[in-house]
Amino acid sequence: MTGLARGRTERYWTSEGIAAVAAGDARDDLVQPEWTGDGSIAKTVGRLYASGTDGDLGACTATVVGIRTVVTAAHCVRTSIEGASPGEATWDKDLYFVPGYRRGTAPHGGFTVPLIRMAENWQADGLDVAMLEMYPGVDGRNISEATGAQPVSFAGEQGAMTYYFGYPYTDRLLHCSGTGAWEAGKRLRSIPCMMGPGSSGGPYLSGESASGSVVAVNVSGGEGVSYGTALGAFAERLYRQSEHG
CATH class of the missing domain: 2.40.10.10 (Trypsin-like serine proteases)
Structure with a gap:
């Protein structure tokens, strides 16, 4: 992503894109309880916005887990094509992450994505994961300086x-x-x-x-x-x- 593209992405989502997605958000009858607690999770988890090759807008969830690294699902950044191999899947565009998003606000700013790391055969069981490297924010700070980072474990405990x-x-x-x-x-x-x-x-x-x-x-x-x-x-x-x- 070039510097110009980065600026356009930031302006698009902050000026109209986030609001367009929010127009379809549920505000009542939530499927699970709202998280109202404090702690790191209120800062490290946020919404990951993207536009598809067809121009449709969408959002997933992602989490800050490192100095500049955010983890999400691979299918949040690539869209499969029916009958095609995983490598032929289209890449979503204009990725923009808003940690701590709540009721239309971006309390820790927004961050664009210059680099995505994921498996070529990401549709296989156990490989639907992507690590996104984030540009610093508009104030020059790495994302973790704005939000902290959630601990990450690569050896999860059975039955926990x-x-x-x-x-x-x-x-x-x-x-x-x-x-x-x-x-x-x-x-x-x-x-x-x-x-x-x-x-x-x-x-x-x-x-x-x-x-x-x-x-x-x-x-x-x-x-x-x-x-x-x-x-x-x-x-x-x-x-x-x-x-x-």
Whole structure:
């Protein structure tokens, strides 16, 4: 992304793009409770905006996990083509991350994305994860200087209590919790609650809900259960590349 493109992206989302997405947000009848607690999660989790190649606007959920690194689901930045290979999927454009988004506000500013790290065969089980390297904000600070960083673990514990956060096309951060379990033969973690579209990429935390470690990112759900890609050795490699180059 060039400097000019970066500036255009920032101006677009702050002037009209975020408002256009917010027009479809739910403000009542939330599918899960709103997160009203303090702690790091209120700053590190936010909405990741993107425009598709067809011009449609959309949003996922993402989390700050490093000095300049944000983790989300790979399908939040690439759109598959029916009948085509994963490598032929289209890249979403104009990525813009707003940590701590709430009711139309960006309390910690917004950040554009110069580099995405993910698997070429990202649609395979356990690989639907992406690490996004962020440009500094308009004040020159790295994203973690504005928000802090959520701890991240690449060796999640089987059966541990898991807390799930996301923006399922709502104007507030929602949450739920349950005992996490690995799916047989897959690097996936399931949790007995569901949010819906827009919460993809949202973090699953193990430990204290507001300060626990990210162990997975949401990728799908159905019949009251949500599924996340667990952060294993592959995600760890992406993370270290993003943080250390």
